[in-house]
Amino acid sequence: MRREELGDLTAFLAVAEESSFTRAAAKLGTSQSALSHTVRRLETGLGVRLLTRTTRKVALTEAGGQLVATLRPAFDEIDAKLAALGELREKPAGTIRITTSRHPAETILWPALRRLIREYPDIRVELSLDSALTDIVAERYDAGVRLGEQVAKDMIAVRIGPEMRMAVVGSPDYLVDRPIPETPHDLTHHACINLRLPTLGGLYAWEFGKDGRDLNVRVDGQLILNDPRMILAAVEDGFGLACFPEDQVAELMAAGRLVRVLADWYPPFSGYHLYYPSRRQLAPAFALLVEALRYRG
Numbered sequence: 441m442r443r444e445e446l447g448d449l450t451a452f453l454a455v456a457e458e459s460s461f462t463r464a465a466a467k468l469g470t471s472q473s474a475l476s477h478t479v480r481r482l483e484t485g486l487g488v489r490l491l492t493r494t495t496r497k498v499a500l501t502e503a504g505g506q507l508v509a510t511l512r513p514a515f516d517e518i519d520a521k522l523a524a525l526g527e528l529r530e531k532p533a534g535t536i537r538i539t540t541s542r543h544p545a546e547t548i549l550w551p552a553l554r555r556l557i558r559e560y561p562d563i564r565v566e567l568s569l570d571s572a573l574t575d576i577v578a579e580r581y582d583a584g585v586r587l588g589e590q591v592a593k594d595m596i597a598v599r600i601g602p603e604m605r606m607a608v609v610g611s612p613d614y615l616v617d618r619p620i621p622e623t624p625h626d627l628t629h630h631a632c633i634n635l636r637l638p639t640l641g642g643l644y645a646w647e648f649g650k651d652g653r654d655l656n657v658r659v660d661g662q663l664i665l666n667d668p669r670m671i672l673a674a675v676e677d678g679f680g681l682a683c684f685p686e687d688q689v690a691e692l693m694a695a696g697r698l699v700r701v702l703a704d705w706y707p708p709f710s711g712y713h714l715y716y717p718s719r720r721q722l723a724p725a726f727a728l729l730v731e732a733l734r735y736r737g
Contacts, residue, residue, distance in 0.1 A: 588710030631680030
């Protein structure tokens with residue numbers, strides 16, 4: 441294989457993974473026209489069409505799909521070997537890409553990362569904040585952060601935070617003229633603010649538990665939002681009850697700005713975990729990150 445052919449394959453794989461010449465060009469730091477020329481040259485050399493181009497999208501042909509299936513494991517192996525060579529460096533280096541939701545990013549990841557990157561200036565970290573569940577292998581992330589119950593069984597999961605509890609809260613103004621709910625069934629008499637889930641688009645069912653019995657409740661109200669910060673603003677403004685991780689509203693409850701209800705209906709559950717593919721060979725920089733985040737409480 442000639443050296444330029446390896447570059448052409450890299451360019452093609454980028455387009456295939458992004459399903460877009462524009463995004464792939466930005467990722468590779470080249471122009472869209474140059475990237476299109478490179479892929480056409482590869483197709484000409486192979487004598488087959490690899491991509492179907494329309495005005496709206498780029499799709500793989502059958503031959504393109506077969507080539508991607510061959511290239512991905514090969515390039516992953518090359519990445520692993522290069523990471524292993526990094527162990528010979530005196531200082532850990534390299535880029536670590538992590539997908540995470542905002543809550544653990546602010547409360548767990550950033551406190552650990554700001555210490556790590558100060559101590560190891562050759563380590564670069566990319567955080568992608570996204571509440572949707574992401575396929576870290578397909579999207580080529582090094583790791584993800586999610587609740588323990590959300591981590592796939594074929595991943596290695598490292599606990600990075602304590603157990604968590606949820607809290608149903610409302611503003612004092614909202615509750616002043618309304619009965620305090622004593623059981624989750626009483627929520628049918630209250631305005632509740634729903635959370636639209638990002639992955640499948642459904643509404644989050646409030647999950648309760650008591651005396652070993654689990655209970656999921658579908659709540660109702662005027663508002664459906666997909667952003668926890670907007671939900672919190674609506675709760676503080678007196679538009680109803682909402683459900684949050686306990687630590688997100690602890691200060692507001694302590695200050696009397698929010699009132700907790702149904703506290704004895706929320707048992708603790710598994711907190712946040714860092715997860716990554718079980719076949720991954722840990723590069724020194726990534727191993728440092730794992731140890732910096734590992735929960736030891």
